[in-house]
Amino acid sequence: MKSNIYDIAIIGGGPGGIGTAIEAVIHGVKNILLIEKSDNHSNTIRKYYKDNKRVDRDWKGQIIELEGNVEFVGGTKESTLDYFNTLLDEERIDTAFNSEVESIIRTQEEGEDIYLITTSTQSFKSKSVVIAIGKMGKPNKPLYKIPASLKDYINFNLDKCTKNEKILVVGGGNSAAEYAYDLAVNNEVTLVYRKDKFTRLNPENEKILREFNGQELLRLRLNTDIESLENFEGRIKVNFNDGYFTIYDRIIYAIGGTSPVDFLKKCGIEVNSEGNPIYDEHYRTNLPCMYVAGDIAFNTGGSIVAALNHGYHIVNSFLRRRGKIYSYTNKVEEYFKNNPKEKC
Structure with a gap:
């Protein structure tokens, strides 16, 4: 990695993320980072397109004019x-593959807004963030059957949780830990994890879990797995692999995978009643220097051209707000010389 603090960090290696990264290069941005949770870019195309399948420029009849500098004409997979x-061979783009973003926290460094981006493997700092993760992500589900009669009491986030419930949280990652100690304030909570120790928690989350466990604010049930679920008079009977069972009001699974809406909320991004992020005409969210691109925001339905255009407009907006803009030949043009710089 070439930079301690990036100018732009882009989360998602699909067309929206790639388009943003390339436009940033063309416009002269120096420090660019592309983060992708899979082992390479364009995971949707790699995973869901058969060999030699057409990748159309005009997706499902959507005729969209290319506005930026990425000359996509379509072709095969x-x-x-x-x-x-x-x-992406451009040297000014740093890439972090196999890195799933777990949190984005807004902080300050020397009086300037900085985002601390924590992934499953390492952390980064950036002055701005573009979220282009798409809508394909879904939380992982257990292999054993969940009875249909219990589905109203099974969660993969905190949306339906109330107070004074007996809750089982399943998982050993940071999301599971945060769910557990957040819920423990108003509920009776147990966290069950199949391994005998935590291996993926950041130090702060593990510290809080241990303190809550020691103060009997929640219970840690390690080295234990679930074998099956049953309906017990409208509650959930959980059968564990150690031969015991316990009755719960609700189960929350945090066993991997990403629900985009949950991720946006965790970052502090405001969403509407349909779970879509709220943004302005410059693609900015309610957080300064935090943008959204691609299907996660704009319902492009898979249009590569539309996603590439988002990257073009976001980079232009970012540079205008920084008080200068670069020409397409990378020569610096003075811009807004007599005006104070605005925040992104």
Whole structure:
């Protein structure tokens, strides 16, 4: 990694993320980071497109004019991946693959807003963040059957939780830990994890869990797995692999995967009643220097051209707000010389 603090960190290695990164290069941004949870960019194309399948420029009849500098003309799965490979060979783009973002926290450093981005492998700092994660992500579900009669009491987030419930949280990552100690304030909570110790928690979350456990504010049940669930008079009977069972009002699973709406809320981004992020005409969210791009915000329905255009407009908005803009030939033009710089 070339920079301690990036100018732009882009979360998501699909067309929206790639388009933003390339536009940032073309416009002269120096420190650019692209973070992707899978082992390579364009995971949707790699995973869901058969070999030699067409990748259309005009997706499902959507005729959209390319506004930026990425000249996408369509092709096959293989030619599209090759094209994006070539674009991302640009030396000014740092990449962090196999890095799922767990949290984004706004902080300050020397009087300037900075975002601390914590992933499953390491942390980064950036002056601005573009979230282009798409809508394909879904939380993982257990292998054993969940009875249909219990589905109203099974959660993969905190949306339906109330007070004074007996709750079982399943998982050993940071999301599971945060769910457990947040709920423990108003509920009776047990956290069950199949391993005998935590291996993925950040130090602060593990410290809080241990303190809550020691103060009997919640219970840790480690080295234990669930074998099956049963309906017990409208509550959940959980059968564990140690031969015991316990009755709960609710189960919350945090066993991997990402629900985009939950992720946005965790970052502090405001969403509407349909779970879509709220943004202004410059694609900015309620947080300064925090943008959204691609399907997660705009319901592009898979249009690569639309996602590429989002990156173009976001970078232009970012540079205008920083008080200067670069020409397409990377020569610096003076801009807004007599005006104070605005925040992104």
